[in-house]
Amino acid sequence: MQRIIHMIRKEFRQIFRDKPMVVIIFIAPLIQLFVLSYAITTNVTHIKLTIADFDRSAVSRSIIRDFSHTERFDLIGYTSDIRQIGQEMRAWKTQFALVIPENFSKNLKRKLEPQIQAVVDGVDGNTAGVALGYAQEILSRYGASVMTNPGNSSRNSKRMHLVTMLDRMWYNLNLDSKEYMVPGIVVILLTIIPMMLSAMSLVKEKEIGTLEQLMVTPLRKHQLLIGKIIPFLILSYVEMAVVMNVAILFFHITMNGSFILLAFLSFLYLLTTIGLGIFISTFTNTQQQAMFVAWFFMVFMILMSGFFIPIDNMPQFLKALTYLNPMRYFMYIIRDIFEKGAGLHYLWKDAVPMTVFGLLIITMGVLKFRKRIG
Amino acid sequence: MTMNFKDSMIPTIARKEFLHIIHDPRTLMILFLMPVLQLIMFGYALRLEIQNVHIAVIDYSKSKDSRELIDQFKGSAFFHPFFFDGPVDKINDLFKARKARVALIIPQDFDKQLLRDTAVPLQFIIDASDANAATAIRNYCSRVVNDFNVSYNRKIPLPFDIRSSVLFNPDTKSTYFFVPGLVALLLIMISALLTSITITREKETGTMEQILVSPVRPFQIILGKVLPYIFLAFIIGIIILLIGIFLFSVPFEGSVWLLMLLSTLYIITALSLGLMISTIAKTQQIAMMIALITTLLPTIMLSGFIFPIASMPKVLQYISYIIPARFYLLIVRGIILKGSTFMELLQPTLFLAGMSFILLNVAVRKFSTNLEK
Numbered sequence: 001m002q003r004i005i006h007m008i009r010k011e012f013r014q015i016f017r018d019k020p021m022v023v024i025i026f027i028a029p030l031i032q033l034f035v036l037s038y039a040i041t042t043n044v045t046h047i048k049l050t051i052a053d054f055d056r057s058a059v060s061r062s063i064i065r066d067f068s069h070t071e072r073f074d075l076i077g078y079t080s081d082i083r084q085i086g087q088e089m090r091a092w093k094t095q096f097a098l099v100i101p102e103n104f105s106k107n108l109k110r111k112l113e114p115q116i117q118a119v120v121d122g123v124d125g126n127t128a129g130v131a132l133g134y135a136q137e138i139l140s141r142y143g144a145s146v147m148t149n150p151g152n153s154s155r156n157s158k159r160m161h162l163v164t165m166l167d168r169m170w171y172n173l174n175l176d177s178k179e180y181m182v183p184g185i186v187v188i189l190l191t192i193i194p195m196m197l198s199a200m201s202l203v204k205e206k207e208i209g210t211l212e213q214l215m216v217t218p219l220r221k222h223q224l225l226i227g228k229i230i231p232f233l234i235l236s237y238v239e240m241a242v243v244m245n246v247a248i249l250f251f252h253i254t255m256n257g258s259f260i261l262l263a264f265l266s267f268l269y270l271l272t273t274i275g276l277g278i279f280i281s282t283f284t285n286t287q288q289q290a291m292f293v294a295w296f297f298m299v300f301m302i303l304m305s306g307f308f309i310p311i312d313n314m315p316q317f318l319k320a321l322t323y324l325n326p327m328r329y330f331m332y333i334i335r336d337i338f339e340k341g342a343g344l345h346y347l348w349k350d351a352v353p354m355t356v357f358g359l360l361i362i363t364m365g366v367l368k369f370r371k372r373i374g
Numbered sequence: 375m376t377m378n379f380k381d382s383m384i385p386t387i388a389r390k391e392f393l394h395i396i397h398d399p400r401t402l403m404i405l406f407l408m409p410v411l412q413l414i415m416f417g418y419a420l421r422l423e424i425q426n427v428h429i430a431v432i433d434y435s436k437s438k439d440s441r442e443l444i445d446q447f448k449g450s451a452f453f454h455p456f457f458f459d460g461p462v463d464k465i466n467d468l469f470k471a472r473k474a475r476v477a478l479i480i481p482q483d484f485d486k487q488l489l490r491d492t493a494v495p496l497q498f499i500i501d502a503s504d505a506n507a508a509t510a511i512r513n514y515c516s517r518v519v520n521d522f523n524v525s526y527n528r529k530i531p532l533p534f535d536i537r538s539s540v541l542f543n544p545d546t547k548s549t550y551f552f553v554p555g556l557v558a559l560l561l562i563m564i565s566a567l568l569t570s571i572t573i574t575r576e577k578e579t580g581t582m583e584q585i586l587v588s589p590v591r592p593f594q595i596i597l598g599k600v601l602p603y604i605f606l607a608f609i610i611g612i613i614i615l616l617i618g619i620f621l622f623s624v625p626f627e628g629s630v631w632l633l634m635l636l637s638t639l640y641i642i643t644a645l646s647l648g649l650m651i652s653t654i655a656k657t658q659q660i661a662m663m664i665a666l667i668t669t670l671l672p673t674i675m676l677s678g679f680i681f682p683i684a685s686m687p688k689v690l691q692y693i694s695y696i697i698p699a700r701f702y703l704l705i706v707r708g709i710i711l712k713g714s715t716f717m718e719l720l721q722p723t724l725f726l727a728g729m730s731f732i733l734l735n736v737a738v739r740k741f742s743t744n745l746e747k
Contacts, residue, residue: 020660028667035675038687043509046684074684089541091718092704108533118538123711125546127682132538133513143533161488162523163443165516166495169502170469177505200659285400288571291662292404295567299412299670303419308680310507313421336470339503346470 003219007227014201015231025197025235029189029243036185037178037251044130049073050094052082059105063116066142067098072134089121096120096131108146171339179254182247183338184307186240187331190266191273191301193239194232196294198277202228202369203290206281221370229274236270237263256341265333265351271358272326278365301327326361329354383590387598391572395602405568406610409560413553413614417622420552420680424510425451430458430465430474435484439526443480446522452514469501476500476511488526542627542712550625553618554706555679558699560614561637562644563669565607569648570665571658572599573741578658592742596734600645607641619710627713633706636723640702643726644669646733647698653740673699701725 016022049067053060068075076094079085085097099117107114118135122128172179205211214224247253276297284290303309304318305327311319322328329350336342344351396402429447433440447455458468458477468474479497481487487494498515502508543550576582615633619626648665655661673679676690677699683691694700701722708714716723 018657018660020656021663024660024663024667028663031667032671035671035690035693038690043506044682044685048684086541087718090708090712090714091721092708092714104534111533113533113535115535115537118536120538120540122540122543122546123707124551124682125543125548126551128540128543128546130513132540133517135538136536139534139536146533161492161494161527163488163494163496163519163526165498165512165519167498167500167512167515169500169508170466172502172505172508180504180506196663204659286398287658288662289398289401289404291666292401292408292567295563295666295670296404296408296412300415303416308674309420310424310504312426313424314419315421318415318419332472335503340470342470 004223004227004230007219007223008230011201011227011231015197015235025193025239026242029185029239030246032188033182033185033243033247033251036181044127045071046074047072047127047131047134048076048093048095050077050079050085050088050097051075052079052085052097052099054080054102055100055104057105059108060100063098063100063139063142066138067135070134070138085119094121095127096135098135178251179339180335181308182251182253183334184331186243186247187269187305187327187334188302188307189239189243190236190269190330191298191327194236194270194273195277195280195297196291197235198228198232198274199280199284199290199294200287202278202281203284203287207286222366225278225366225369228278232274232277233267233270237266240266253338255338257337258341258343261344261347262334262337265330265337265347265354268351268355268358269326269330271362272354275358275362275365278369279361282365282368301325304328305331307331323353326354326357329357383588384594384598384601387590387595388601391599392602392605395606405564405606406613409564409610409614410617412560413556413618414621416556417549417553417618421548424507424514427453427476427511427514428474429453429455430468430477431455431480432458432460432462432477433480434482435480437485439485439488440480442525443519443522446518446525447478450514450518450521453518465499469503474501475507476515478515549622550711551707552680553622553624554710555703557611557614557618557637557706558640558677558702559673559679561607561611561641561702562647562673562699563666564610565603565641565644566648566651566665566669567662568607569600569603569645570651570655570661572603573649573652574655574658574661577656593738596649596738596741600642600649603645603648604638604641607645608638611637611641624710626710628709628715629713632716633709636702636705636709636719636726639723639726639730640698640705643698643702643730643733646730646737649737650733650740653737672697676700678703695725696729698726698729701729 051064051067053064064075067073073096079088079097082099085094085099088094089097097119099119101115101117104114104116116139118132120128120131202211205214219227244255248255277294280290280293280297284293304311304322304325306322307327311322311328314322333347333350333354336347431444431447433444444455447453455478456474458464458474460468462479465474465477468477477499479499481496484494484496496519498512500508500511500515540546573582612634615637618624647668651661651664651668655664675681676683676686676694677697678694679699683694683700686694704722705714705719705726708719
């Protein structure tokens with residue numbers, strides 16, 4: 001026991017001797033917290049709009065007004081040459097063009113159902129779809145106002161019967177994406193810090209030869225590993241506490257669930273990430289290799305966890321693959337604890353496979369490590 | 375600086391750095407394999423189109439109209455409607471067990487209301503724990519409701535016709551959007567991570583002092599060190615571009631030469647960033663951490679890779695101007711998908727060139743002061 005404590009003390013001294021590293025470990029997550037919680041919004045606004053108005057009438061002007069009086073579109077200019085629209089799109093100057101043809105208002109009055117054209121840059125398919133939807137909505141509203149206009153009486157005798165949506169947003173009334181992303185960031189933290197740092201710290205000892213020095217001390221192998229693991233466990237928990245405090249106090253993230261449950265399940269998840277760190281250190285020889293491999297695992301895990309790409313959107317075979325990703329389970333768990341206040345009653349389906357993965361990975365890592373240094 | 379290239383130490387340093395790279399086949403293999411694997415995985419996984427949303431329908435009406443509405447949901451590609459008999463307060467359990475993400479409640483007199491009133495409110499309860507998905511789900515629901523309204527009020531059309539045309543990516547496939555973007559992400563990560571340790575390594579292993587006593591100028595060392603990496607990153611870039619374009623059959627509209635030229639400029643920017651980090655950081659571990667932090671998340675989140683920059687808060691929009699990928703994304707997507715010409719891409723090109731110039735300058739200057747110490 002005494003030996004393990006000495007080992008832990010040595011590890012902490014090594015970590016905190018490296019001042020810039022400590023800064024990175026604690027500052028970087030806070031910056032990420034800030035950026036991520038504000039950057040991620042699929043709510044599309046400020047679409048760059050060009051208008052080609054060949055009609056130049058009161059009607060076309062009022063349509064243009066409807067388009068420019070919303071923050072969904074930013075009117076950036078007019079053109080009188082249709083070919084110019086394609087050119088401007090190629091130079092990324094505009095994303096959306098509305099073409100109002102000649103005699104539009106005249107034909108509208110004569111009830112000839114004139115055409116109005118919307119041209120959209122389809123490269124960003126998501127934005128393109130949303131932009132077309134916005135345009136449709138604005139134009140339909142304009143069309144409806146034309147029809148209910150008292151001067152235009154022939155058609156509006158028929159009344160429309162419309163179903164309207166009354167939507168209730170549960171768990172997150174204001175549709176604040178922070179509430180969803182910030183718990184996700186805690187998961188990322190509990191992955192990067194333990195995995196990256198434990199892998200690199202073990203490989204570093206190998207690289208500079210101090211692992212052999214540790215081997216000839218009376219320290220047993222399991223004591224060595226425990227001494228390596230515990231500091232990273234403690235560091236991860238401290239880090240998690242800091243980030244969660246900032247999130248709750250400054251970003252006003254609501255935590256509906258139990259902290260104790262969260263801490264307990266986090267421990268089970270840390271088995272996985274620390275285990276992966278040890279595992280990586282056994283088959284890499286330099287810090288650079290360890291870094292690259294850890295990076296690969298990380299990108300793969302983040303991508304397949306539903307952190308920012310919903311798993312439901314993925315093709316079937318990738319969706320099946322996500323079940324092999326321990327982070328997937330923890331991502332669901334932590335978000336459900338934070339937002340829905342879910343208890344083990346709902347979460348055991350994720351907690352069980354996560355624990356199995358954790359135990360498997362850490363056992364594998366430890367066995368491989370013991371064989372390597374044996 | 376009056377020496378010509380051959381007489382200078384640049385080729386020697388470049389050769390030394392090159393040998394260092396190929397002496398470590400394991401790293402080299404990782405370098406080539408990883409981006410390819412990630413490209414393939416990302417290319418398939420990145421989908422923003424919401425699919426397979428399970429919608430619980432509580433139908434108290436059980437009328438022809440309610441069935442028609444439910445059929446509209448069945449007919450759309452996004453929704454899997456299923457009937458839910460339980461009382462309304464059981465919806466919470468449904469959401470917690472993640473069996474549904476939205477519940478639709480159709481009141482008993484739905485068909486009568488529809489005959490009588492001009493506006494019939496219909497309650498949708500959406501699991502908004504994922505706010506973005508909730509927004510998307512609401513949009514899709516309103517689309518289906520719209521379709522229902524149109525077919526219900528078939529006799530009253532709009533007074534004009536809206537014709538829409540989608541340029542450059544008519545089927546709005548997200549693969550076409552993401553594959554070129556992935557090239558930007560992978561190139562900057564590989565380049566910055568590679569060079570970030572070149573100078574730190576010398577500091578850590580003490581070979582910096584050897585450089586100190588040699589008559590080589592700082593900028594020659596930097597140039598010599600960067601050259602092999604430009605070559606390496608260029609090859610990796612071509613490999614991922616080829617795989618991306620052929621595997622995902624992305625149409626290539628523009629000039630291959632222009633893309634290679636501007637990609638080289640981007641690689642230089644990324645390598646300069648790595649070099650600058652390398653001159654600042656004291657240990658390899660720190661260098662790699664900084665490289666990772668400054669490239670991975672900012673490139674994914676703030677460059678327009680997924681999320682449109684124009685929709686972000688102003689502060690983040692300004693920050694996005696210091697992210698090289700923001701400009702390269704315009705270039706690579708422009709050339710591949712739109713066939714943009716050099717003149718049309720002048721602005722992002724100038725930004726990248728300016729950025730490399732500044733980064734390299736800082737690197738050389740910082741490196742010189744390192745040497746003097």
